[in-house]
Amino acid sequence: MTHHNLFNALRQAFPSDLQDTAVETFTSSGQPLNYSWKDLDERSAQMANLLQGLNLPEGSRIAVQVEKSVEAMLLYLASLRAGFIFLPLNTAYQNAEIEYFVQNAEPAVFVCTPANLARIAPIAQQAGTQHVLTLGDDQSGTLLEQAAGCATTQTPVSKQPDDVAAILYTSGTTGRSKGAMLTHGNLQSNAVMLKDYWGWQRGDVLIHALPIFHVHGLFVAIHAALINGSKMIWMAKFDPKAVIAAMPRATVFMGVPTLYVRMLAEPMLTREQARHMRLFIAGSAPLLIETFQEWQERTGHTILERYGMSETIMLTSNPYAADARYGNQTTRRGGTVGFPLPEVQLRVVDDQGQPMPAGEIGNIQVKGPNVFKGYWRMPEKTKEEFTADGWFKTGDVGKIDASDYVTIVGRSKDLIISGGYNVYPAEIESYINDMPGVAESALVGVPHPDFGEVGVAVVIPKPGATLDGEQILNAIKGQLANFKVPKRCFIEQELPRNTMGKVQKNVLRESFKDMFSTAKP
Ligand code: MCA
Ligand code: AMP
Numbered sequence: 001m002t003h004h005n006l007f008n009a010l011r012q013a014f015p016s017d018l019q020d021t022a023v024e025t026f027t028s029s030g031q032p033l034n035y036s037w038k039d040l041d042e043r044s045a046q047m048a049n050l051l052q053g054l055n056l057p058e059g060s061r062i063a064v065q066v067e068k069s070v071e072a073m074l075l076y077l078a079s080l081r082a083g084f085i086f087l088p089l090n091t092a093y094q095n096a097e098i099e100y101f102v103q104n105a106e107p108a109v110f111v112c113t114p115a116n117l118a119r120i121a122p123i124a125q126q127a128g129t130q131h132v133l134t135l136g137d138d139q140s141g142t143l144l145e146q147a148a149g150c151a152t153t154q155t156p157v158s159k160q161p162d163d164v165a166a167i168l169y170t171s172g173t174t175g176r177s178k179g180a181m182l183t184h185g186n187l188q189s190n191a192v193m194l195k196d197y198w199g200w201q202r203g204d205v206l207i208h209a210l211p212i213f214h215v216h217g218l219f220v221a222i223h224a225a226l227i228n229g230s231k232m233i234w235m236a237k238f239d240p241k242a243v244i245a246a247m248p249r250a251t252v253f254m255g256v257p258t259l260y261v262r263m264l265a266e267p268m269l270t271r272e273q274a275r276h277m278r279l280f281i282a283g284s285a286p287l288l289i290e291t292f293q294e295w296q297e298r299t300g301h302t303i304l305e306r307y308g309m310s311e312t313i314m315l316t317s318n319p320y321a322a323d324a325r326y327g328n329q330t331t332r333r334g335g336t337v338g339f340p341l342p343e344v345q346l347r348v349v350d351d352q353g354q355p356m357p358a359g360e361i362g363n364i365q366v367k368g369p370n371v372f373k374g375y376w377r378m379p380e381k382t383k384e385e386f387t388a389d390g391w392f393k394t395g396d397v398g399k400i401d402a403s404d405y406v407t408i409v410g411r412s413k414d415l416i417i418s419g420g421y422n423v424y425p426a427e428i429e430s431y432i433n434d435m436p437g438v439a440e441s442a443l444v445g446v447p448h449p450d451f452g453e454v455g456v457a458v459v460i461p462k463p464g465a466t467l468d469g470e471q472i473l474n475a476i477k478g479q480l481a482n483f484k485v486p487k488r489c490f491i492e493q494e495l496p497r498n499t500m501g502k503v504q505k506n507v508l509r510e511s512f513k514d515m516f517s518t519a520k521p
Pocket of ligand 1: 210211214215216217237238256258259283284285307308309310313418419420421451454482483484
């Protein structure tokens with residue numbers, strides 16, 4: 001078999017009546033807008049034909065930084081169909097961040113919003129990108145204009161499971177972002193696994209309210225719906241009231257913990273309103289036990305928490321139904337991320353790589369058909385992140401209890417997860433350290449009732465220099481993605497250090513831990 005293009009697996013699941021509604025959404029001006037399965041097929045075929053008509057070399061990267069729209073999803077499907085490598089970029093990224101990505105990935109095509117064209121085109125062209133197209137969230141832009149003239153049928157390009165389908169940039173604790181290469185085989189195996197594990201069934205309807213430039217919204221949510229031939233209620237932006245209002249017409253919702261916290265703040269969230277729903281899934285960041293319990297009390301539903309990474313897609317999940325591998329346990333345990341998914345192997349080891357007994361805390365390592373192919377053009381980095389016998393080091397710290405439930409207790413990587421987005425302190429610190437008058441800085445994650453965790457910066461001036469925290473934050477705004485901007489910045493005389501001279505971030509975290517405890521979502 002050579003025909004392993006992921007699009008084929010998704011397309012095969014489309015319902016036999018292609019006139020049925022596949023996606024229900026609203027235009028950017030608020031008018032209802034539906035897409036049939038035929039629309040998804042034909043419009044993605046047109047875009048695929050457009051891409052193929054550009055005569056790009058095999059393995060070309062298609063970089064995309066656009067607002068969420070159904071057409072943006074179709075562009076992803078088109079990239080799969082045409083056999084290219086999809087490279088989604090967070091809409092919050094600013095020029096310097098984009099510059100790095102295009103110079104590293106050298107995309108042949110960059111699709112940006114019409115509004116960003118003047119800003120993006122020179123950056124992309126500088127990196128050798130030949131085609132800069134535009135796509136607005138109101139069906140505008142040169143991509144759709146050009147695709148409109150293309151044929152509505154297309155045969156997906158033949159792919160091997162090991163062929164790269166997408167690159168997702170994920171920041172490093174040191175150095176710059178790394179592009180995780182995910183293959184058609186990685187994505188397909190995970191999609192099929194999740195369809196079965198989460199009991200996807202006929203008639204399921206997914207509320208899709210996540211951004212589509214990261215694993216959660218792009219792969220976990222979209223693949224699950226498409227590979228089950230399920231309709232999506234598509235929301236360009238998360239609005240808690242709109243999601244709650246859609247629940248009586250839907251069955252499945254996926255969100256980062258912040259989305260659950262924000263819905264709980266809405267009085268309209270009731271047991272009756274959530275009655276039609278089958279499954280609520282949470283992930284990308286730790287779900288507080290309080291949120292888990294409050295959701296159960298308010299809606300009667302037990303959130304299913306799962307755990308994954310850009311490099312691995314989904315790794316573990318609490319059970320949806322009896323899991324025969326683990327004594328038919330069915331309980332979704334708050335505070336845990338459940339069991340390794342079928343075909344995923346997960347172990348907890350000490351710093352020497354020796355497996356830890358049940359209940360003991362150690363480093364989480366994984367193996368499986370979902371584990372990525374490596375970091376784009378970083379063979380050394382890739383090698384470092386795998387053990388000699390092929391386990392991927394997640395950088396997460398956790399334990400497996402006697403009943404086989406996995407709990408994440410922390411991270412060995414210096415990472416802040418804020419509202420489901422990753423912020424790497426090293427990146428922000430190096431940015432601040434380059435500012436005039438700054439001797440050094442430290443960024444730590446502090447608990448926050450809405451975002452789970454937010455960054456707080458401590459900056460040390462050079463002798464004789466006078467610094468202002470607000471000015472530092474203002475200088476970062478507009479230069480780095482907005483979610484990376486620390487929520488507070490303090491000027492201090494020195495950083496706490498241990499006897500080895502290493503900055504004690506735990507001391508800073510401890511002193512700031514209650515800073516946002518009364519902030520409301
Ligand atoms: C927005 N702001 C944030 C965040 N989002 N600050 C910290 N963390 C954030 N996540 C700030 C902005 O900088 C801005 O500040 C202000 O909030 C309002 O911005 P806006 O864009 O209007 O915010 P929002 O629309 O309310 O967005 C919040 C959100 C969003 C809906 C929670 O962050 C979101 O969609 N998060 C989901 C991320 C996600 O999908 N992650 C999955 C990664 P100012 O006004 O000062 O400028 S995939 C993954 O992690 C793995 C593989 C997995 O397991 O799934
Ligand atoms: P990313 O780099 O965006 O792929 O983020 C992956 C990281 O998110 C993982 O390594 C974990 O640290 C974290 N993560 C994802 N899901 C969960 C979860 N359910 N609980 C705790 N951490 C999670």
